[in-house]
Amino acid sequence: MSESFDYVVVGAGSAGCVLANRLSASGEYSVCLLEAGGSDWRFFVQIPIGYGKTYYQRAVNWMYHTENDPGLNNRPSYWPRGKVLGGSSSINAMVYIRGHRQDYDDWAAAGNPGWSYNDVLPYFKKSEGNQQGDAEYHGRDGPLRIDNQSAYLHPLIETYQRAGAELGLKVSEDFNGAQQSGIGSYQATVHRGRRMSTSRAFLRPAMRRPNLTVITHAHANKVLFDGKTAIGVEFSRKGKNQKVLAKREVVLSAGAVNSPQLLMLSGVGNSESLQSVGLDVVQHHPSVGQHLQDHLGIDFILKSKVKTLNDELYPWWGKLWAGVKYFATGRGPLSLSLNQGGGFMRTQPELSQPNLQLYFSPVSYTRAPAKTRPLMNPDPFSAFMVGLSNCRPKSTGSVSLRSADPIEAPVIKPNYFSAPEDMQELIVGTKFLRELTHTEAFKKVISEELLPGPSMQSDEDIVEYIKNNAWTVFHPCGTCRMGPDENEHVVDARLQVHGLQNIRVADASVFPNIVSGNTNAACIMVGEKAADMILQDAAVKQNP
Numbered sequence: 079m080s081e082s083f084d085y086v087v088v089g090a091g092s093a094g095c096v097l098a099n100r101l102s103a104s105g106e107y108s109v110c111l112l113e114a115g116g117s118d119w120r121f122f123v124q125i126p127i128g129y130g131k132t133y134y135q136r137a138v139n140w141m142y143h144t145e146n147d148p149g150l151n152n153r154p155s156y157w158p159r160g161k162v163l164g165g166s167s168s169i170n171a172m173v174y175i176r177g178h179r180q181d182y183d184d185w186a187a188a189g190n191p192g193w194s195y196n197d198v199l200p201y202f203k204k205s206e207g208n209q210q211g212d213a214e215y216h217g218r219d220g221p222l223r224i225d226n227q228s229a230y231l232h233p234l235i236e237t238y239q240r241a242g243a244e245l246g247l248k249v250s251e252d253f254n255g256a257q258q259s260g261i262g263s264y265q266a267t268v269h270r271g272r273r274m275s276t277s278r279a280f281l282r283p284a285m286r287r288p289n290l291t292v293i294t295h296a297h298a299n300k301v302l303f304d305g306k307t308a309i310g311v312e313f314s315r316k317g318k319n320q321k322v323l324a325k326r327e328v329v330l331s332a333g334a335v336n337s338p339q340l341l342m343l344s345g346v347g348n349s350e351s352l353q354s355v356g357l358d359v360v361q362h363h364p365s366v367g368q369h370l371q372d373h374l375g376i377d378f379i380l381k382s383k384v385k386t387l388n389d390e391l392y393p394w395w396g397k398l399w400a401g402v403k404y405f406a407t408g409r410g411p412l413s414l415s416l417n418q419g420g421g422f423m424r425t426q427p428e429l430s431q432p433n434l435q436l437y438f439s440p441v442s443y444t445r446a447p448a449k450t451r452p453l454m455n456p457d458p459f460s461a462f463m464v465g466l467s468n469c470r471p472k473s474t475g476s477v478s479l480r481s482a483d484p485i486e487a488p489v490i491k492p493n494y495f496s497a498p499e500d501m502q503e504l505i506v507g508t509k510f511l512r513e514l515t516h517t518e519a520f521k522k523v524i525s526e527e528l529l530p531g532p533s534m535q536s537d538e539d540i541v542e543y544i545k546n547n548a549w550t551v552f553h554p555c556g557t558c559r560m561g562p563d564e565n566e567h568v569v570d571a572r573l574q575v576h577g578l579q580n581i582r583v584a585d586a587s588v589f590p591n592i593v594s595g596n597t598n599a600a601c602i603m604v605g606e607k608a609a610d611m612i613l614q615d616a617a618v619k620q621n622p
């Protein structure tokens with residue numbers, strides 16, 4: 079006999095943990111949360127510097143690779159994704175950014191009522207426990223604690239800000255407030271020196287509830303349908319296939335790679351492609367897995383005349399001191415996001431919103447061997463990094479099935495730079511970084527540009543540098559995008575899959591367009607709003 083629940087949520091990631099908490103909060107409904115990974119109660123997940131370790135740790139990470147991408151000179155891109163309670167919020171770089179107001183106004187304008195900035199702001203505030211910032215934009219009492227790192231940052235952040243000011247960038251106290259533009263330090267999903275994942279914020283407090291069942295190491299194989307109605311999920315655990323039934327709804331929160339994969343494995347996708355791998359079609363849905371978007375970043379590595387975090391973390395006694403400080407006070411470099419500062423800027427003043435996001439890290443890793451990100455083993459000389467990524471790239475790619483085997487990784491084709499304007503933006507951005515590193519403020523501290531290096535001069539050189547070095551900023555989204563047209567979009571504005579009953583998608587895959595900035599906060603907001611809509615719809619069903 080399979081167990082039945084009111085709601086079955088697949089994926090305990092940024093959105094899924096929020097859903098599990100909010101749907102079970104009243105005690106009225108039973109909720110089952112299926113997660114392919116295991117517990118997040120692991121040292122390197124909890125400690126912020128552990129980001130470097132989990133980046134390549136199969137125990138908590140799907141470790142995907144894209145296909146060779148023509149836009150990256152036929153390089154594949156390595157895509158870490160969280161496979162653990164908390165999902166990617168348990169392995170991410172913890173920068174707390176929501177995106178620009180216009181991003182959400184564009185979501186609404188694309189035919190999604192209820193998703194404008196003014197509509198979604200209450201959900202951002204609901205999740206947020208932030209002691210800083212204007213109360214008009216920030217929640218104080220939400221479960222997701224967000225720390226202002228500024229008191230503990232490396233002094234070079236001030237040099238970075240002065241350099242930005244020389245080029246006309248104003249210092250911003252809050253990138254998530256009234257306006258996004260400016261330069262400054264990032265707030266982070268870190269609290270009291272520990273990572274504030276959605277598992278810590280939303281799931282753990284809810285796990286004591288008798289109406290919430292969390293099943294870890296449960297790899298969902300497919301959604302079960304009765305005709306066009308979702309009735310449960312088949313998953314494999316310890317080598318055995320099992321089922322859970324959903325009396326009300328199935329919600330897919332498996333992320334931008336796995337939610338479309340699961341829909342396709344369940345017979346929902348382009349019928350020709352499904353049949354070509356031997357799957358029966360439940361619903362022809364040409365847009366499942368299409369419209370994949372992602373941010374791409376580039377870095378400059380600068381050798382420094384002043385001490386950086388390299389000097390603190392490279393020698394063994396520095397590591398020891400950092401460890402002692404962390405365990406004694408919860409402070410110091412081990413307790414912070416690697417991306418201490420950054421900002422948002424326009425490459426042309428007439429643009430209606432910033433088109434580049436900036437990053438500053440007081441540490442460097444030119445000597446790191448391939449496939450490692452040893453944050454505790456930086457370069458043995460003083461150096462730091464500045465970088466940037468585009469805010470609203472237009473290139474789109476796809477996620478498709480390699481086979482009908484649910485364990486096999488899907489085919490990921492980002493098609494970076496398929497929209498030529500994305501490359502133009504990064505060329506201008508690269509020139510900006512050069513200018514930034516030649517300001518009076520930076521000239522005093524930089525002894526050498528290690529990367530890209532002085533030989534990169536012409537636009538052709540810049541294009542080659544970008545193609546050979548650009549990296550994903552880890553923000554895939556849009557693969558089950560929301561909108562009114564069932565041929566173009568996968569879910570409607572209430573996140574219900576077009577043409578099917580009792581099934582929704584709620585995670586990064588529903589973004590109608592990528593947001594201007596890091597995507598964790600937006601996924602948490604999607605989880606909050608999805609839960610609210612599901613509970614509203616349940617109330618209407620009970621009292622029509």
Ligand SMILES: Cc1cc2nc3c(=O)[nH]c(=O)nc-3n(C[C@H](O)[C@H](O)[C@H](O)COP(=O)(O)OP(=O)(O)OC[C@H]3O[C@@H](n4cnc5c(N)ncnc54)[C@H](O)[C@@H]3O)c2cc1C
Nearest residue numbers: 089091092093114165166170171172173298333586596598
């Ligand atoms: C290395 C890295 C750095 C990042 N840095 C930042 C940052 O600094 N700031 C920021 O805002 N964003 C950052 N991001 C992006 C952000 O974390 C993600 O956009 C966000 O967490 C995605 O949330 P989600 O709910 O869509 O999916 P996820 O959080 O990825 O959750 C999906 C969950 O579903 C589970 N799952 C998948 N398939 C199945 C299946 N078949 N059966 C059962 N379970 C399944 C997964 O294991 C996972 O737990 C980063 C991401 C990464 C990977």
